[in-house]
Amino acid sequence: MSKPTPFQRVEGEEIMALGNSSCQGCGHATLARITFKVLGKNTVYTSVPGCIWIALQGSIPLYWRGTVFEGGGALISGIANGLEAVGKEMIVVGFYGDGGTADIGLQAMSAAAERNENVLWICADNEAYMNTGGQRSGLTPIYASTTTTPVASESRGKKSNKKNVPFIMAAHNIPYVATASIAYPNDLIGKLQYAKELKGFKYIHVQSPCPTGWGFDPARTIKVARLMVESGIWPLYEVTGGNNFKLTYKPRELKPVKEALILQGRFRHLDDSEYEYIQGQAVERWRQLLNVDGKKLPL
Numbered sequence: 001m002s003k004p005t006p007f008q009r010v011e012g013e014e015i016m017a018l019g020n021s022s023c024q025g026c027g028h029a030t031l032a033r034i035t036f037k038v039l040g041k042n043t044v045y046t047s048v049p050g051c052i053w054i055a056l057q058g059s060i061p062l063y064w065r066g067t068v069f070e071g072g073g074a075l076i077s078g079i080a081n082g083l084e085a086v087g088k089e090m091i092v093v094g095f096y097g098d099g100g101t102a103d104i105g106l107q108a109m110s111a112a113a114e115r116n117e118n119v120l121w122i123c124a125d126n127e128a129y130m131n132t133g134g135q136r137s138g139l140t141p142i143y144a145s146t147t148t149t150p151v152a153s154e155s156r157g158k159k160s161n162k163k164n165v166p167f168i169m170a171a172h173n174i175p176y177v178a179t180a181s182i183a184y185p186n187d188l189i190g191k192l193q194y195a196k197e198l199k200g201f202k203y204i205h206v207q208s209p210c211p212t213g214w215g216f217d218p219a220r221t222i223k224v225a226r227l228m229v230e231s232g233i234w235p236l237y238e239v240t241g242g243n244n245f246k247l248t249y250k251p252r253e254l255k256p257v258k259e260a261l262i263l264q265g266r267f268r269h270l271d272d273s274e275y276e277y278i279q280g281q282a283v284e285r286w287r288q289l290l291n292v293d294g295k296k297l298p299l
């Protein structure tokens with residue numbers, strides 16, 4: 001893999017315009033700015049309903065197509081095949097939210113991955129259906145308060161765990177799967193540069209904190225994103241060549257999950273046993289990932 005390049009040294013123009021209608025501190029805006037600067041102008045991007053389409057579309061002056069919520073996988077497949085048929089080489093990127101990826105979008109994405117379509121799928125994961133008011137998705141973490149999993153006398157927030165979509169995608173044996181965070185731009189840039197040059201289906205899953213839906217000060221988006229990684233809640237890794245697993249960032253010691261969660265209003269209600277549960281999960285997952293670091297996943 002090529003060495004990650006600091007963002008300032010990514011050659012090429014800024015593609016995203018300064019003005020857009022995202023919320024203050026929107027993680028997706030940072031993610032889109034980095035992504036399109038790395039991918040460059042020879043890119044077609046696609047959207048399904050969600051914040052990226054609604055809040056950012058007007059500020060990304062590239063070829064664009066959008067489709068129904070469930071159709072992302074079909075749309076990028078069609079565009080990639082159409083371009084190939086007319087002999088045009090362009091990067092085809094699907095820039096979708098967690099709902100458009102992990103819930104309603106999962107079937108068409110899986111089919112496109114199984115066919116190994118030559119596309120890059122980016123899941124901009126803000127962990128709920130933010131564009132429609134913050135309803136829970138399959139990528140909302142356990143105990144998070146959302147508009148459909150509110151905290152009340154009989155409810156402690158979301159009841160189930162976050163789906164492990166990067167591993168679901170790795171199980172498709174596609175050329176590249178990675179997780180990333182907007183708080184680690186060099187790591188993200190290196191992954192985008194690697195994916196840009198590779199043929200076949202590439203999947204990059206980026207955690208993108210949402211001040212509006214997660215309930216934190218918009219000035220703290222990067223701080224929250226960083227703590228989610230440093231506490232082991234959102235580990236950074238990649239799976240190349242179908243099954244070679246590698247952690248791309250290894251904090252010497254994990255920070256307590258409470259440091260990350262306490263900043264977020266959606267977890268304001270957590271009691272000691274709930275913190276303990278999330279802490280235990282993070283530590284156990286990290287132990288498992290360290291065990292497979294540098295090895296082949298049995299996929």
Ligand SMILES: Cc1ncc(C[n+]2csc(CCOP(=O)(O)OP(=O)(O)O)c2C)c(N)n1
Nearest residue numbers: 049050051069097098099100128129130131
């Ligand atoms: C079939 C269908 N169901 C529901 C909707 C309404 N809808 C539009 S955007 C959206 C939420 C998108 O959430 P996500 O994919 O997580 O992206 P985000 O906005 O959070 O970035 C929903 C539910 C729709 N457009 N189509």
